[in-house]
Amino acid sequence: MVRATIPLGRVAGIRIGAHWSALVTLGLFTYLLGRSLTDAHGNSVAVWLVAAAGAVGLFASLLSHELAHSIIARRSGIRVEVVVLWLLGGVSELGDEPKDPRSDLRIAVAGPLASFTLGVALFGMTGVVAATVSGPVPEMFGWLAAMNLVLAIFNLIPGAPLDGGRALRALIWQRTGDRLRASTIAARSGRIVGLALLILGGVELLLVGAGGGLWLMLLGWFLYSSASAELTAAGLRHRLGDTRIRDVMTEHPLSVPATWSVADLLRSQIVHTDHRVFPVIDTVGRPIGELGWSDLTELSVAARETTAVGEVARPLPPTARVSGDELLSTVASQVVLRRDFDVITAIDPHGRLIGVVTATDLTLAVQRSALGLPARRPERYRPPDSEL
Numbered sequence: 010m011v012r013a014t015i016p017l018g019r020v021a022g023i024r025i026g027a028h029w030s031a032l033v034t035l036g037l038f039t040y041l042l043g044r045s046l047t048d049a050h051g052n053s054v055a056v057w058l059v060a061a062a063g064a065v066g067l068f069a070s071l072l073s074h075e076l077a078h079s080i081i082a083r084r085s086g087i088r089v090e091v092v093v094l095w096l097l098g099g100v101s102e103l104g105d106e107p108k109d110p111r112s113d114l115r116i117a118v119a120g121p122l123a124s125f126t127l128g129v130a131l132f133g134m135t136g137v138v139a140a141t142v143s144g145p146v147p148e149m150f151g152w153l154a155a156m157n158l159v160l161a162i163f164n165l166i167p168g169a170p171l172d173g174g175r176a177l178r179a180l181i182w183q184r185t186g187d188r189l190r191a192s193t194i195a196a197r198s199g200r201i202v203g204l205a206l207l208i209l210g211g212v213e214l215l216l217v218g219a220g221g222g223l224w225l226m227l228l229g230w231f232l233y234s235s236a237s238a239e240l241t242a243a244g245l246r247h248r249l250g251d252t253r254i255r256d257v258m259t260e261h262p263l264s265v266p267a268t269w270s271v272a273d274l275l276r277s278q279i280v281h282t283d284h285r286v287f288p289v290i291d292t293v294g295r296p297i298g299e300l301g302w303s304d305l306t307e308l309s310v311a312a313r314e315t316t317a318v319g320e321v322a323r324p325l326p327p328t329a330r331v332s333g334d335e336l337l338s339t340v341a342s343q344v345v346l347r348r349d350f351d352v353i354t355a356i357d358p359h360g361r362l363i364g365v366v367t368a369t370d371l372t373l374a375v376q377r378s379a380l381g382l383p384a385r386r387p388e389r390y391r392p393p394d395s396e397l
């Protein structure tokens with residue numbers, strides 16, 4: 010999951026954001042297009058401005074691709090969290106998985122269809138522009154048209170998380186009625202595609218020495234790891250169903266202020282609980298780290314008074330800070346939870362801590378679900394009162 014760090018407003022009611030790494034891509038494509046334009050039209054500021062406009066156009070194209078997915082998803086009754094532009098393109102973060110194979114297929118093909126339509130329209134415009142002006146502008150339009158067609162075709166490669174992989178999943182799901190099997194096959198083929206791109210990029214880098222090889226390797230690695238996470242998620246999802254973080258988390262968890270000294274912590278009520286790992290919070294209650302008893306064993310007795318909890322806490326990975334509405338299976342496939350060592354923290358819209366999920370909570374939820382019991386942790390059992 011890529012976090013949007015730069016808000017870009019809303020389109021059709023859908024929140025748009027960019028990750029800082031999108032700037033790298035913007036720069037890279039300006040450079041690549043600019044170099045090819047200067048070959049034909051000479052090196053001038055105007056040519057580089059046209060190249061920059063082309064790179065911005067490419068991002069607008071990526072955005073329309075993602076918006077097509079998101080709009081169809083919303084029409085199928087799925088909540089769209091945000092569309093994020095980043096280093097390797099765009100991501101639509103959906104609040105839910107498609108409920109049936111038909112909507113799964115529709116959402117998957119909407120993106121490539123939008124890119125294809127845009128590509129064809131831009132080719133038409135290239136002709137019109139070329140008839141009216143000369144210079145680098147028509148060439149930029151042609152490049153943008155070609156990029157949109159490449160985007161449509163590349164995304165149709167049948168391996169999840171690419172759109173083609175999603176379509177493959179939908180078709181197998183429709184045919185067999187077995188969603189787990191469909192997701193597994195789509196994710197496995199996604200891993201193969203990722204691995205193939207990784208090798209292809211490596212070969213290109215070694216033989217041609219081109220930067221494009223590095224790009225391909227990066228893309229391959231991303232696809233491979235995303236497909237692997239999807240494989241885990243599919244299995245977990247099969248077992249955990251629609252269980253959300255909210256269903257298994259401990260509400261109002263004990264947390265430790267980062268400003269406390271380790272000695273304060275050891276003098277507090279916390280030592281009398283059976284918890285072995287705690288979220289560490291900042292002054293407004295946002296979780297910033299995690300701390301287990303095992304993190305403190307190295308510290309000398311003398312250092313306990315002078316060491317702040319914030320100094321010994323391990324930073325919380327961004328994937329371990331989630332909304333209570335997120336699917337447990339999705340989060341669990343992205344975070345490695347070690348027993349007595351890690352927590353997933355649930356936060357409110359202001360980023361403040363509202364709950365925690367530990368490895369024990371997760372194991373219990375998986376086991377209870379496997380037995381057909383509700384994943385929600387039962388209230389503390391009280392034997393029936395016999396004295397009534």
Ligand SMILES: [Zn+2]
Binds near residue numbers: 075078121164172
């Ligand atoms: Zn797509």
